[in-house]
Amino acid sequence: MKTITIERKSFDSGFKGNYKGFHIDKRLILQPSLTSAIVLKINKYQTKFNLLNNLIVGQEIFERIEYLNTLIEQCFQEDYLIKQTNIISNLFIINYNKEQIIHIMKRIIDDIITILSIYFDFKEIETKNKIKITSIGQLAEIGAKNNIKKELNYEKYENIFTTINDLHNAYKHSFLINESHLEFSPNCVTLSAYYAKNNKIDEIYYLNHNLMHIVIGFSDFLVEFCEIEEITRVQNILIEPITYKI
Secondary structure, three states: OOEEEEEEEEEEOOOOOOOOOOOOOHHHHOOOHHHOHHHHHHHOOOOOOOOOOHHHHHHHHHHHHHHHHHHHHHHHHHHHHHHHHOOOOOHHHHHHHHHHHHHHHHHHHHHHHHHHHHHHHHHHHHHHOOOOOOOHHHHHOOOOOOHHHHHHOHHHHHHHHHHHHHHHHHHHHOOOHHHHOOOOOOOOOEEEEEEEHHHOOOOEEEEEEEHHHHHHHHHHHHHHHOOOOOOOOOOEEEEEEEEEEO
């Protein structure tokens, strides 16, 4: 028998009080799609290098946010029903919906990163025929003094980017993901995953996040990016060592 210590990671959005939402801020999609805050913001980064039509990308993000809000509300409804009846009707669907939320969130962030990469580096792209940065993971590897990071307010929102990226990778790649599918919290809707980074069993993380905080953290990023409101909450990742015997 071997004893290992892993890190339990929990994202904290900085929100305090009674949660009444279950949705990404609707101000992002309050107007018809073409005049919505998210579409207008994305369209600002259109360049003469017409590799992408930013208007189409913005509308796609608009529709993803609408769909995300439907999925998020469904997750809370399913969790409430489980707590009322002590019956889990379809474990696969419950976990699939949670995973889809994270995958869509990551896709939205990656699309924004790609748009910004083309906007700031389009002259280099024209000569080298390559977009250098198209994802959260690639963005994390570059220096702090970068136009994309500045535009995203990266220093402020790095923790929500990291959290979404790690969950996305765990859901896609970790051989331990099935071990977390039966985990439910009596107090909240959780997104849990045992994440063996690069499949190394001596580098396992226990990702255990409150969906409420994920939704608020992601929503805060988009609200500030779209210049709707300056957010004063401070995001954090809480880390706790846990010892297991295997």
